[in-house]
Structures are given as C-alpha cells and as structure tokens.
Amino acid sequence: MTTRIEATRLIPGRGPVIDDGVVILEGATISYAGAAAEAPATPDAEVVVTEAVMPGMWDCHAHIMGFTRMSLEDTFRVPVALRAARATADIHRALRAGFTSIRDACGMGVAIGRAVAEGSIPGPHIYSANALLSPTGGHADLHDLPLEWFHDLSAREGTLRVCDGVADCMTAVREQLRVGADVIKICASGGVLTERDHPIHQQFTGDELRAIVEVAGMAERTVMAHCHGKPGMMAAIEAGVGTIEHGTYLDEETCDAMVETGTILVPTRMIVTELTAAGQGALTPAMWKKLLETNERHEDAVALAHERGVTIALGTDVAMSRPELPAAWGNQARELGLLVAAGLSPLEAIEAATANAPASLGPRAPHTGQLAEGYDADVVTVAADPSQDVAILTDLANITGVWKSGELVA
Ligand SMILES: [Zn+2]
Known part of the structure; x- marks a missing residue:
C-alpha cells in the first residue's frame, strides 16, 4: 500500500522546511521525502493533500x-x-x-x-x-x-x-x-x-x-x-x-x-x-x-x-x-x-x-523521527504550519492524520 502526502510545508524533523514537499509511504517505510519537483510518480498511491507534514x-x-x-x-x-x-x-x-x-x-x-x-x-x-x-x-x-x-x-x-x-x-x-x-x-x-x-x-x-x-x-x-x-x-x-x-x-x-x-x-x-x-x-x-x-x-x-x-x-x-x-x-x-x-x-x-x-x-533507537528515505513511516499531517507556531499542535482539530508504521491510525 502506497500513500503519497503532498504538503505546502514539509517539516523533515531535522534541517530546513521544504516548500511544496512530498512524502511517500511504501508500507511501513518512507520511500521518498523531499521536493515535489523531484518526487517519483506513484500512479496507484492514495493521495493526501495537506498544509503541513511532519514526523510523528x-x-x-x-x-x-x-x-x-x-x-x-x-x-x-x-x-x-x-x-x-x-x-x-x-x-x-x-x-x-x-x-x-x-x-x-x-x-x-x-x-x-x-x-x-x-x-x-x-x-x-x-x-x-x-x-x-x-x-x-x-x-x-x-x-x-x-x-x-x-x-x-x-x-x-x-x-x-x-x-x-x-x-x-x-x-x-x-x-x-x-x-x-x-x-x-x-x-x-x-x-x-x-x-x-x-x-x-x-x-x-x-x-x-x-x-x-x-x-x-x-x-x-x-x-x-x-x-x-x-x-x-x-x-x-x-x-x-x-x-x-x-x-x-x-x-x-x-x-x-x-x-x-x-x-x-x-x-x-x-x-x-x-x-x-x-x-x-x-x-x-x-x-x-x-x-x-x-x-x-x-x-x-x-x-x-x-x-x-x-x-x-x-x-x-x-x-x-x-x-x-x-x-x-x-x-x-x-x-x-x-x-x-x-x-x-x-x-x-x-x-x-x-x-x-x-x-x-x-x-x-529505532529508525524514526525524521521524514527521510528509509525511515519508519510514522507521520503526522497538520492543517496549519507548526514551524511558524507550535501552539497549532495543541489543537486536535489541526492534527488531520496520524500514520504509525505506514498505517493511518488517527
Ligand atoms: Zn517522571
């Protein structure tokens, strides 16, 4: 099962925020995380569009x-x-x-x-x-x-x-x-x-x-x-x-x-x-x-x-x-x-x-906590950009998706 998350703001966990990012979850693993322009095609993926995406x-x-x-x-x-x-x-x-x-x-x-x-x-x-x-x-x-x-x-x-x-x-x-x-x-x-x-x-x-x-x-x-x-x-x-x-x-x-x-x-x-x-x-x-x-x-x-x-x-x-x-x-x-x-x-x-x-x-230490190729697919989508204001994360309404090991759990 492949999930493709398209985000206005991709927060990798470490390093700068990427504008217009894509994260691809291939089963329990992240197979791609980076700029949309370089993302591979995923014709069969379920597509999620969000304002921001970050690691679980x-x-x-x-x-x-x-x-x-x-x-x-x-x-x-x-x-x-x-x-x-x-x-x-x-x-x-x-x-x-x-x-x-x-x-x-x-x-x-x-x-x-x-x-x-x-x-x-x-x-x-x-x-x-x-x-x-x-x-x-x-x-x-x-x-x-x-x-x-x-x-x-x-x-x-x-x-x-x-x-x-x-x-x-x-x-x-x-x-x-x-x-x-x-x-x-x-x-x-x-x-x-x-x-x-x-x-x-x-x-x-x-x-x-x-x-x-x-x-x-x-x-x-x-x-x-x-x-x-x-x-x-x-x-x-x-x-x-x-x-x-x-x-x-x-x-x-x-x-x-x-x-x-x-x-x-x-x-x-x-x-x-x-x-x-x-x-x-x-x-x-x-x-x-x-x-x-x-x-x-x-x-x-x-x-x-x-x-x-x-x-x-x-x-x-x-x-x-x-x-x-x-x-x-x-x-x-x-x-x-x-x-x-x-x-x-x-x-x-x-x-x-x-x-x-x-x-x-x-x-x-498990291989998690970052949106990068090869990391575990523990991922959160957010309705606004928490790298501007972390208080956004305290409102459950803003937490629009939670994936654990590639599975949508919330
Ligand atoms: Zn304690």
Missing part, C-alpha cells in the same frame, strides 16, 4: 500509570486493572494528538506495549523502563510506609524498586531486563513528589551508577536518570547514562559535560508548570515547597542547556489520565510551546519532539 512526535518521558491524582502511592492503592483501563485510553489520546512513540519512564508500559504490539489495542510505539530504581529512602521509596510494607508491595506490583549496593543494583537492572524493559530508569537525585528526599542530593554512589550503566549496556540498553541536583547529574554523566531527566540545577559545567559526552536532556517543563499552576492540592507541604523551588529554576536551566548546545529531547512527565487534570495524557503537545518559551525556535522544539528523540533509547 515522541514523548520521551511519560508514565503509563493510569493516575487520577499525583501520588506514587496509587501504584499500590489503585487496582492494576483500573489503572490499565485508564492507560488504554491515555495512550490512544496521545496517538490521536500526533505522538507515535512513547518512552515510559516507569509504569505499566511493558505490558501495555505488548497489547499494542500484538494489535489488541491502538496506541503509539511504547518503550518502557518498567520499574523506577532508587536507593532506600530515595525517590522510588514511599517514606511514610514501614519499610517492610514497602518491600512487600514493591514485590507484588513492581513499579517502584529500591536497591542498595552494587550487587543489589545489578540485580534490580537484571529484573527489568528479565521482564522486557527497553531502557533503565534510575533516580540520580531526590525528587519532588516524595516526602523526605531532597532534589539537590545525589542518589546512588558512583560505584552503584557505574554498575547500573554497565549491566544495562551489556544488554544494549541505555539508562535514563531522573536528576535535579548538580552532584547527581555530574556522577550520572560520568557513569555514562544516556539521558538526564528534568535537569533543574543545570549550570555551565554540567551543560558542558553533557555536550562533551553526548548526554541528552529531557526537560519535562509540562509537569513543573502545570503542577505549579494547579496549586498545592493533594501535595504535602514538603512536596509543594520542593515544587516551588523547582519551578523557580527550571525554565532558566532549560534555557541555559539550549544556549550551550545540549541536545534536548521532548518529554512531559505526564502520568494523569483525565485531560482536564494537570500533566495529563493527550496534552503533550503543550511541551513544545514551553520549550519555545525557554528559548528554542519552533523548529528546534519540533526537532526535540522528533529527530532528537530516538537517541534517548541509546543502542535501541
């Missing part, structure tokens, strides 16, 4: 959690079947919004991704970390539960896993590989939505971080490191993680280390801004204080990273199931506007959402 977008930091409130405790308190049912709708909303690939930064993505891959439910390509790993008392721990309870619940449900010492860290990574994780997610610093750890403090020692990266690397997986504070970022970059998530306290030295090593930043502006705007709500006073401190620094950190040439891949940290909630699935295109507010050009924000994103999976 990636959210490199989302949680397939099925939450309706921002509480990690709900991984244990809400039945998995209920959360999975919500998540089925969540991933469909993301696909409809033009997101053809999701990196699940801990959640139910391994199982949900299997349901998508086998054709049981519609959804984007899903690459999952499975569990979130941190040391005891870290950002994957629930500090108000007796530790024995936490260990018991963790063993039953599996989204949160604490590990201490090199040997246990290796085991924890191997557990994720065993169930089919595509990437390993760790906390290299404290976080906001836990009670007593501090975002600036490092989590995991250098030895633990290196062991995690080594075991992941042997299985051709990269490591994504949740990290706000500088000590954890420097240790994680040195250990060889592939991506830094959040990056709140980035400074010039950290940015330069990321450029030198090719470490990617996944900023997640959306959760910071939308949770702050939503007010304290169900957050404890400790969490709210940490959120306000993060919010004060975060945009400047992203702006600095951009200025100093750090590669940025788009991520949102969505985990919520209802579109009216903050940081909710289906609203991910808002992140592009937040990146533009932090200094990226609209085309750079689109590049963060497309061409830059597959590398967030390290050695398992």
Whole structure:
C-alpha cells in the first residue's frame, strides 16, 4: 500500500522546511521525502493533500500509570486493572494528538506495549523502563510506609524498586531486563513528589551508577536518570547514562559535560508548570515547597542547556489520565510551546519532539523521527504550519492524520 502526502510545508524533523514537499509511504517505510519537483510518480498511491507534514512526535518521558491524582502511592492503592483501563485510553489520546512513540519512564508500559504490539489495542510505539530504581529512602521509596510494607508491595506490583549496593543494583537492572524493559530508569537525585528526599542530593554512589550503566549496556540498553541536583547529574554523566531527566540545577559545567559526552536532556517543563499552576492540592507541604523551588529554576536551566548546545529531547512527565487534570495524557503537545518559551525556535522544539528523540533509547533507537528515505513511516499531517507556531499542535482539530508504521491510525 502506497500513500503519497503532498504538503505546502514539509517539516523533515531535522534541517530546513521544504516548500511544496512530498512524502511517500511504501508500507511501513518512507520511500521518498523531499521536493515535489523531484518526487517519483506513484500512479496507484492514495493521495493526501495537506498544509503541513511532519514526523510523528515522541514523548520521551511519560508514565503509563493510569493516575487520577499525583501520588506514587496509587501504584499500590489503585487496582492494576483500573489503572490499565485508564492507560488504554491515555495512550490512544496521545496517538490521536500526533505522538507515535512513547518512552515510559516507569509504569505499566511493558505490558501495555505488548497489547499494542500484538494489535489488541491502538496506541503509539511504547518503550518502557518498567520499574523506577532508587536507593532506600530515595525517590522510588514511599517514606511514610514501614519499610517492610514497602518491600512487600514493591514485590507484588513492581513499579517502584529500591536497591542498595552494587550487587543489589545489578540485580534490580537484571529484573527489568528479565521482564522486557527497553531502557533503565534510575533516580540520580531526590525528587519532588516524595516526602523526605531532597532534589539537590545525589542518589546512588558512583560505584552503584557505574554498575547500573554497565549491566544495562551489556544488554544494549541505555539508562535514563531522573536528576535535579548538580552532584547527581555530574556522577550520572560520568557513569555514562544516556539521558538526564528534568535537569533543574543545570549550570555551565554540567551543560558542558553533557555536550562533551553526548548526554541528552529531557526537560519535562509540562509537569513543573502545570503542577505549579494547579496549586498545592493533594501535595504535602514538603512536596509543594520542593515544587516551588523547582519551578523557580527550571525554565532558566532549560534555557541555559539550549544556549550551550545540549541536545534536548521532548518529554512531559505526564502520568494523569483525565485531560482536564494537570500533566495529563493527550496534552503533550503543550511541551513544545514551553520549550519555545525557554528559548528554542519552533523548529528546534519540533526537532526535540522528533529527530532528537530516538537517541534517548541509546543502542535501541529505532529508525524514526525524521521524514527521510528509509525511515519508519510514522507521520503526522497538520492543517496549519507548526514551524511558524507550535501552539497549532495543541489543537486536535489541526492534527488531520496520524500514520504509525505506514498505517493511518488517527
Ligand atoms: Zn517522571
């Protein structure tokens, strides 16, 4: 099956916009993308005429959690079947919004991704970390539960896993590989939505971080490191993680280390801004204080990273199931506007959402995120030109077609 998309503006994902472009989808692959004048004839193709065409977008930091409130405790308190049912709708909303690939930064993505891959439910390509790993008392721990309870619940449900010492860290990574994780997610610093750890403090020692990266690397997986504070970022970059998530306290030295090593930043502006705007709500006073401190620094950190040439891949940290909630699935295109507010050009924000994103999976990066010959046919048509104004992408009415692996899915 051949599809020929004729667009006034062809946005390739990387490089300049092409006026009067054509993209030809030959089965699951792009066989041509470029100027209409040089496009081969396709007499039997289905022809689609559109204002703009661009690669399917990636959210490199989302949680397939099925939450309706921002509480990690709900991984244990809400039945998995209920959360999975919500998540089925969540991933469909993301696909409809033009997101053809999701990196699940801990959640139910391994199982949900299997349901998508086998054709049981519609959804984007899903690459999952499975569990979130941190040391005891870290950002994957629930500090108000007796530790024995936490260990018991963790063993039953599996989204949160604490590990201490090199040997246990290796085991924890191997557990994720065993169930089919595509990437390993760790906390290299404290976080906001836990009670007593501090975002600036490092989590995991250098030895633990290196062991995690080594075991992941042997299985051709990269490591994504949740990290706000500088000590954890420097240790994680040195250990060889592939991506830094959040990056709140980035400074010039950290940015330069990321450029030198090719470490990617996944900023997640959306959760910071939308949770702050939503007010304290169900957050404890400790969490709210940490959120306000993060919010004060975060945009400047992203702006600095951009200025100093750090590669940025788009991520949102969505985990919520209802579109009216903050940081909710289906609203991910808002992140592009937040990146533009932090200094990226609209085309750079689109590049963060497309061409830059597959590398967030390290050695398992698929051949996608660009409109170019030989790339996977993950493609979106848009009723107006998002390279002029990325806000266009936040209106579903403008997303006129979504192809995943060459198949029209929305
Ligand atoms: Zn997250």
